[in-house]
Amino acid sequence: MDVTKRYRTVAWATGVVGSAALKRIIAHPQLDLVGVKVYSDDKAGRDAGELVGLPPTGVVTTMDVDEILALRPDCIVYSPMPWDTAEMARILRGGTHIVTPCPFWFPFIQDPETTALLTEACRDGGTNLHASGTNPGGIAERFPLTFSGWCNRIDRITMTEYGDCRDYGSVGVIRELMNLGKTPEEAMNNPIKEALTSFWYEPIEMIAEGLGSEIVDYAQHHDFILAAEPIETAVGTIEAGTIGLNHYRHVGRTREGTEIVQEQVWFMDDLSMGRLESRMDIPRASGWRIHVEGDVELVVDVEVAPDLTQPEKTAQGMSTVGFHCVNAVPDVCDAPDPGIKTYLDLPMTTGRIGTHRTRR
């Protein structure tokens, strides 16, 4: 690894995750911010630093895709909602790598068609695509796989996310992807429902692959609790009678019988759940638990500092998504054999604070 090498990098979309990614690109000692793609007149033509409360960078935001591609960046950190696979293929084919928090963590089994499209684009452009993030993109597969290295027999690996989502301001993610604030009927008929399931099977399949196995049985379970009264949130009012808590559980069983479980508890109230029709017993309002069961039993709890306010916890938790993506940029740009790169293909993604390397 050459820690002095530099990478021309673009931040594509500056929502909740993209803003964090932009801050990290500006701060990263090996990255040069060369462009920022935005989606509204309000945000276009502004200095990238000022957009995220930092000193001016001299880089001006644009809505113009061609202008961004003409910069010939090494890598684009691609964080829009929704994402566009045709657009991603164009970027990759044109010779620019992509790191994204969008669902391409291990798409090979769940979405072979898109996998083929993007793999071909990577091969044409000599580029790599890597999906990162926090969950999926960290808790769901990277960290459990790391802890699996401490184990002998593995019976079950469970990853659980607890999320008080009231302060997460992405309408697209909260209302469309997470189904919060929808009536049960609307949630049932949400066209993205099938895709949401496959997003959770992707990290399950990546873990199985990392353990040298494959998934032979799949199961899913969904239950929810309705809001009993209107609840004010960063994405507007969650009305009484709409979903105020969603509990998803996706399970894959490997050929050898190991269960891999992805569980999400997303809700729009505080831990008392006093404004919901009933409450679910969970250990804390926000954070993640990795539970590995076998002849070694590990419980790894990850949370942003408990003494922070809930809005601070949400802001920091969401920032990790963008930071994790950006920290992968050098390794993604340098990975050999163009294609879709998962954590199983890349070196360990670390933070980067300087450009020193001890001579060995």
Ligand SMILES: NC(=O)c1ccc[n+]([C@@H]2O[C@H](COP(=O)([O-])OP(=O)(O)OC[C@H]3O[C@@H](n4cnc5c(N)ncnc54)[C@H](OP(=O)(O)O)[C@@H]3O)[C@@H](O)[C@H]2O)c1
């Ligand atoms: N893996 C993980 O852990 C993880 C966690 C959270 C989110 N995500 C993913 O990260 C992505 C960004 O999430 P977010 O929370 O930042 O969402 P967000 O706050 O809603 O931001 C999305 C951004 O997309 C841009 N946009 C607006 N209209 C668009 C359109 N019609 N088509 C495409 N993009 C448009 C906007 O950029 P400008 O503001 O620059 O105009 C907007 O701010 C999502 O795809 C989400 O699924 C992943």
